[in-house]
Amino acid sequence: MSSRSEVYDFMEEAGMLFFATVKDNKPKLRPIGFRMMEDEQIYFVTGNKKDFYNQMVKNSNIEVVGQSGGKFLRYYGHVAFDEDEDKTLIKKAFEKMPMLEKMLQGKTGQPQVFHITKATAEIRTHTGIVKSYNFLD
Template identity: 35%
Template sequence: MNEVFEFIKKCGTYYLATVEDGQPRNRPFGTVNVFEDKLYIQTGKKKDVSKQIQKNPKVELCCFDGQGGKWLRLAGELVRDDRREPKEAMLESYPNLKAMYSADDDNTEVLYFKNATATFSSFTEAPKVVTF
């Protein structure tokens, strides 16, 4: 899982895909953190993406390193964690978000991956799969 985390951090931006009424929805994200040996992302509960995840927690993210010609696809289920500690950890990792989010507000949402399958791919190497 740490290899997945490091790759996503290096890419900076990843694209998270959800489903809404049978229609794929995709948007850029930039938050990723490891807390208690779980890979977390962050969003706001008021956003459509949060509502889509709560209705169908199966998601996929994709990111491309831009220079090494490698990309990552991470499929799994997202689980909301309403505890204050993982929210604080995320906001400490991304202090610029503190202008919009707080560990104590009713909007900040952190979610961790479960039943995750990460596939590292490139045009020059065989795919590498990591599960967690």
Template identity: 35%
Template sequence: MNKVIEFLQKVGTFYLATADDDQPRVRPFGAVVEYNNKIYIATNNTKDCFKQMQQNSKVEISATKGAEWIRLSGTVAVDSSEAAKTAMLEANPALKNMYSVTDGLFEVLYFTKGTATFYSFKGQPETIEI
């Protein structure tokens, strides 16, 4: 799992895909943290992406850096704990300009299960179960 977090942090911006009924929706994300041995992302509960993840918890993340890229597919769930939100804010200080642990907007979600596949023009794909 550390390899997944390290790669996403290294690329800075990654793209999260959700489903809006039968239409895929993709948007840039940048906040990620490993907490309790799980991969966490963050958003605002007034955004469409949060509502879409509530309706259909299957998501996919894609990111690229040079000749390497990752596809992370799985399901997510909300963690409303203050500890998880604090961990996200500490790992991503820029979020503190927008959110606080108790603002009623800030949400963190974690992958309950999933598969991360690393690709490269230099070799064979490597798959990790998370």
């Protein structure tokens, strides 16, 4: 199992993940339930008219936190938006979570696929880091 697969599996166990961005120099958190892994990359989706999207465009630094059992994950780096011109990724996202398509209609704008690049993943307990991974892509 690859390091990224281990991180993805932890995310799946955690269920809901919390994404931290910045707006007006203040932290903003939101729960996100969707993620998928394709070709050894972890992808997320949002709408391009959402505050979340605009915050990531303005400041690409992001951190994701999830908790499972007595451990939690910190996954942080820079947002990279994926072109997905042929819509392959978004089609796979809708296959994995059909309700996502309805959630991303109307006011949220067009679905935008993204991943976290130059990322560090830390699986931690409240006393320290258990495992740490660096992903340079």
